[in-house]
Amino acid sequence: MRTAVLAVSFGTTHLDALRADIVPVEEALADAFPGCPVYRAFTSGVVRRRLRERQNMHVDSVEEALARIRSDGMGRVVVQPTLLLPGEEYDGLCAALTAADGLEVRAGRPLLYGEDDLDGVIAALRQAYPVGEDTALLLMGHGTAHAANALYEAMARRLRALPGAAVRLCTVEGVPTFEDAAAELAALGRPRALLVPLLLAAGDHAKNDMAGPAPGSLRARLEAAGLRTACVLGGLGRLDGIRALYVRRALQAAGGLD
Template sequence: MKNKTVKALAILLAATTVSMMGGVSAMAADDTATEADAAEETTDDAEAEDDAEAEDGEASDDQAAADNVAALIDKIYVQERTDTTDEDCKAAKEAWDALTDAQKELVEGEEASPEYFGADTGDASNDDPRNQDEIGENELLVVSFGTSFNDSRAEDIKGIEDALQEAYPDWSVRRAFTAQIIINHVEARDDEYIDNMDQALERAVDNGVKNLVVQPTHLMHGAEYDEMVGVIDNYKDKFESVAIAEPMLGEVGDDATVINDDKKAVAQAITDEACKEAGYDDMKAAADDGTAFVFMGHGTSHTANVTYDQMQTQMEDLGFTNAFIGTVEGKPEDTECQAVIEKIKDAGFKKVVLRPLMVVAGDHANNDMAGDDEDSWKSQFEAAGAFDSVDCQIAGLGRIEAVEDLYVAHTKDAIDSLGAEDGAEVSDSEDTEEAADAETTDETAEDTEAAE
């Protein structure tokens, strides 16, 4: 009996020991699992942190690359040409081309944006910079503010130049832009080299030009015209004869009542084109259908700004009750957008067509007039809630045949003046001292793009 009891106790003790050992093993296994889980979580956290740091690093690198391009764009977004301009333009484009699509979207500077290189403004190869040598003795230099919008440059500015070359085959037509900002933009983006005023005149001198006729494509005798005259005055002794033709709208006049044949021709030409594109036979037919046309000019702080009021007078003189002249700059106040809206509302017209009163359909036409931003003219007219429709015609004056004919006539007058006794004198229609003091404006500006 005693042996059986001892044996039973031994068996019980063994079983208890085994049970306790199993529990310890289980506890050890649990501890091991917990430690493994913790280690895995630590590893995951470390990897996530590494990934975040990597992403931050990549984002930082992307922004740095974009900022570099922005700085290079801002460097060439200037109105003065320097000894390094050509190199700077090339460097900006190469840096842009090296960016990824995502990096390009990050480009932002004082003047820089993805639009500088990325905007599609047409095919630059359709243009002709007209910077060739072998000019001959007679040069017809066509001076424009310029535009970085390729299609408009080809259709509007080149259209005028082509018309002049066809009309005067014995004269070599060459080009100059007064906006270095635009010249740099076109050079950097499209590898097209356009002369500024000094480059064009130096080219003429180097080519032995004797007779120089300058035809500005400017709208009026404004600050841009004055500055052009000032530059030409520095070169007048290098040619046997120099003549400067009238800008599009001719002499300015003293007040809003002064109109002339040039203003009449342009008023008729632009309204004819606007009606044709809108599907009307004439302005009366459009008026009968409740349609008003708004012709948006740039505006200027120069005294020549009265030209816009004169164009309004001219429209009224022609009986065009549904033609309204406006300006981007809004000077005088009766030509700013809201004032024009009120005029059209008071007149009772329910349909509106917006069209630029500018030589080229560039930045102002595409953005200030027809853009989607809330401050564009189209958006402001739509927000007025007073019109059944607001349409835009994006076309510059330079592509209208009647306007081209007007430039041809002005050039003829300048060429004919060379036969006069004082034909070699630079036009004194604008005092060159005033030109030096004139406030810079861009009555035909495309932006300083702005332009661009």
Template sequence: MRPVLVLASFGVSAPEAREKSLAPIVREIKAAFPDFTVTEAYTSAFIRRRLQEQGIEMLSLAERLEELHREGVREVYVQPTHLTPGEEYENKIVRETEPFLSRFSVCRVGEPVFFCEGGGKDDDIARGLAAIVPDVMPQDGEETVLLGHGSPHRHNPVYTLLQRCADEERLPVHIGVLEETDVPNFAMVLERLERRGKKRVLLAPLLLAGGRHVAHDLAGEERDSWKSRLEDAGFSVRLDLRTLGERAAFRRIYVEKVKRLLGR
């Protein structure tokens, strides 16, 4: 029986967003690893319920691994599409895989995108930023703001590391997060922009997939969206709503992550 690659994602319920962001990653992984069966799992119970209401059955990682074990699969590799090694990765991927480690001949878990930091060819922070920035370089008189999710439970250092890397490269890029209890928050990004002295901003998502966060929290006409708040602060805002999953250079990172997982 062929070995199996399980792509474990947080999940996307909107069909158009799923087709633009996650589906291309799945297709490219299948093309890059033709000797493997490629399947998916979603870690978000909320997203799985939303899909079930649409008549789409998507399993959690534990459910997918249980299914593969029943089918007699002996070799399983789990590659997360998550961006950071946060609580979702730790609790919904690493911990959910642990009971199955002894039930397969081979069962390994890969790394999220921004995992290794510290310089060299394996520095995920520098490599990830290099895959994003050429697509979102500002025009004359602009500064780029990339908006990620952040964590409501504890600070996720990845966003700070991304900002430090951008600053070391002298890039006109500012990293922010939606969660006001995490950093860099809106006030911090606004302070950076004001120090730069430019009044035009290119605003783009630092998110794998689209959905409410992009349509409303980032680009919405609501007063609390980042677009509206920047405009209220006197900035002219240009939007690039393409997610990371829609950017070919960024998707290639997942192929490299799977190669690392397989030891190639």
């Protein structure tokens, strides 16, 4: 029985972020599953529509990708989401996989599925972004109204408890908020902040909400409070340590395959 790999991302309309952040994860999965074709799906219908309209580029939905995999004669598929949390997008993915017919499906977990996953992600980020004693590292995630936002809050607590480390977390649409981050950085008393997207791909949220010139951006708020900032416009998919974690989850999911 032939096996395929399906990499499922939320997606991005920024082609530079697609190439630099999403493609490397897909390539890492291909390396981990030699001889197995790797397919792509985006969960966001808005992203898929905009890519089609603006770039004349088609990306499958999860359902379309599964149908393509069946049509190509595959009998099994290892599905690895590049999602960070088990939130709404993951719930939709699980529903689509449950409804899949004619395929043996093995699904990996998101990057942060539970609190046991926090330390590995934090270690990869600290290794990728070391900072000096005058600089705080501020991670910006997306945030969600879904109960999975509790993982961001748990990560924020874990970061605060790190001995001697000035690493903090905020989110665009959840908690901790930008205001929370500004207050925490002020309390740390470090004059500089390195802003890093806790996002797979550095698209709109990284370029605008985090690093943009508008007064409400994270960078603008911190600079208005007197901090000197620098921004990393690169997503998690560029980091070797993060890609390794996604590959590990896919290999764990495939463990029952012959």
